[in-house]
Amino acid sequence: MSPRIPFNKPCLEGKELLYVAEAILLGHAAGDGSFTKRCHQLLEGGLGAARVLLTTSCTHALEMSALLLDIQPGDEVIVPAFTFVSTVNAFVLRGATPVFADIRRDTLNMDEKLLPDLITSRTKAIVPVHYAGVACEMDTICALTSRHGIPLVEDNAHGLFARYKGRFLGTFGCLATQSFHETKNITCGEGGALIINDLSLKERAEIIREKGTDRSRFFRGQVDKYTWVGIGSSYLPSDILAAYLCAQLEAWTVIQSKRSNIWRRYAEGLKHWAEQSGVQMPVVPEECEQAYHMFYILLPSLRVRQAMIEHLKASGVMAVFHYLPLHLSAMGETFGGRVGQCPVTEDVSDRLLRLPLYNDLRPAEQDRVIDAVCSFKVD
Numbered sequence: 001m002s003p004r005i006p007f008n009k010p011c012l013e014g015k016e017l018l019y020v021a022e023a024i025l026l027g028h029a030a031g032d033g034s035f036t037k038r039c040h041q042l043l044e045g046g047l048g049a050a051r052v053l054l055t056t057s058c059t060h061a062l063e064m065s066a067l068l069l070d071i072q073p074g075d076e077v078i079v080p081a082f083t084f085v086s087t088v089n090a091f092v093l094r095g096a097t098p099v100f101a102d103i104r105r106d107t108l109n110m111d112e113k114l115l116p117d118l119i120t121s122r123t124k125a126i127v128p129v130h131y132a133g134v135a136c137e138m139d140t141i142c143a144l145t146s147r148h149g150i151p152l153v154e155d156n157a158h159g160l161f162a163r164y165k166g167r168f169l170g171t172f173g174c175l176a177t178q179s180f181h182e183t184k185n186i187t188c189g190e191g192g193a194l195i196i197n198d199l200s201l202k203e204r205a206e207i208i209r210e211k212g213t214d215r216s217r218f219f220r221g222q223v224d225k226y227t228w229v230g231i232g233s234s235y236l237p238s239d240i241l242a243a244y245l246c247a248q249l250e251a252w253t254v255i256q257s258k259r260s261n262i263w264r265r266y267a268e269g270l271k272h273w274a275e276q277s278g279v280q281m282p283v284v285p286e287e288c289e290q291a292y293h294m295f296y297i298l299l300p301s302l303r304v305r306q307a308m309i310e311h312l313k314a315s316g317v318m319a320v321f322h323y324l325p326l327h328l329s330a331m332g333e334t335f336g337g338r339v340g341q342c343p344v345t346e347d348v349s350d351r352l353l354r355l356p357l358y359n360d361l362r363p364a365e366q367d368r369v370i371d372a373v374c375s376f377k378v379d
C-alpha cells in the first residue's frame with residue numbers, strides 16, 4: 001500500500017538549520033538576539049505594522065493582550081464560539097466573562113450582525129478570529145468597535161499575510177496575535193507574535209514581555225539599570241527558535257504560493273463531486289485575499305463526516321475535524337453556555353472536515369486525497 005498521507009507535516013524552506021547553527025554559534029541563545037530582530041523587521045516590513053514582538057506562542061500573545069487591556073474580573077469579552085480555546089482562555093485567565101458569538105454560514109467567521117446585541121457597558125474587548133485565513137467583515141466590526149470605543153484584538157493565527165480590501169489582517173485591531181505553531185503556515189515549532197498597532201501600548205508590552213521590567217529601555221540605553229516596574233511574565237522566545245522562524249519568514253512568498261496552488265487544486269478537483277454530493281466548499285468573499293491556511297469541506301451530517309474519515313483512513317489519508325463548540329465545553333457551561341445558543345457553530349462543528357494541507361504536499365499525493373474523497377458516495 002502507498003505511504004500514509006499525514007494531515008500536516010512541518011516543511012523546511014532551506015536555511016532553517018543553517019540559521020539555527022548560526023544562532024547557537026553566535027553565543028546569544030536567549031531572547032531578543034539578532035534573529036529575533038530580523039523576524040521583527042520582516043514582520044513589520046511585510047505587514048506595514050507599527051511594532052511586532054515575537055512571543056513564545058499565540059496563546060501568550062493573547063495573554064499579553066489581556067494584560068495590556070487591563071482586563072478585570074467581571075469584564076466581558078466577545079469571542080466566536082467556533083475557535084481554538086486560547087482565544088477565550090487568555091481573557092478568562094484575567095477573570096473575564098466570555099460572551100460567545102455565533103458564526104456566519106458562509107465564511108464560518110464571527111457573525112458581525114450579532115455583535116450589536118452582545119455589546120454591553122461591560123464589554124472590554126472584541127476578539128474576532130479570521131477563520132481559515134479568510135477575513136471577518138472588518139468594515140462592520142471596526143465601525144462598531146470605534147463607535148463604542150471597544151478595543152479590537154485580532155486572533156490572526158490563521159491569517160498571516162492575508163488581506164481584507166487590500167489591507168493585511170493583523171493591522172486592524174489595536175493588537176493582533178500570530179501563531180508559528182507547527183500546524184500553521186509559517187512555523188518554528190512553537191512560537192507567536194504580538195502585533196501592536198496602537199503605539200501607546202508599546203512600552204507596556206515590552207515590560208510585560210520582559211518579566212515586568214524595563215529591560216528593553218535599558219538595552220536601548222534609555223535607563224542605566226533595569227528594574228521591576230509592573231506586572232509581567234516571560235514571553236520572549238529563544239533566538240534559536242527565532243532563527244528557525246527567520247528562515248521561514250524570509251521565504252513567506254514561496255510558502256504562500258505553494259499553499260495557494262494546493263488550495264486551488266483541491267477547489268478544482270473536488271468541485272464536481274461536491275456539487276453532486278451536497279457538500280459545501282469554502283467560501284472566500286471577493287474583498288478577501290485569503291492565507292490558504294486550510295482546506296475544509298462541510299459534509300451533510302455528523303454520520304457522513306465520520307464515515308468519510310473512516311473511508312479516507314482506509315485509503316491512507318489522514319483528515320481531521322476541529323473546534324468543538326466552546327460554549328458547550330465543560331468550561332463554557334460554567335459561563336452559562338447551553339445547546340441552541342450558537343446554532344451555526346453547533347451544526348458546523350459536526351460536519352466540518354479538514355483535508356491534508358502542508359507546503360510540500362506533492363501533486364501525486366494530493367491526487368490520492370482527491371480520488372479518495374471523490375470515491376466516497378454521500379447517501
Ligand SMILES: *Cc1c(COP(=O)(O)O)cnc(C)c1O
Nearest residue numbers: 057058059084086157179180181
Ligand atoms: C493555533 C491557534 C492558536 C494558538 O496558537 P499557539 O501558538 O499554539 O498558542 C490560537 N488561536 C487560533 C485561532 C489558533 O488556530
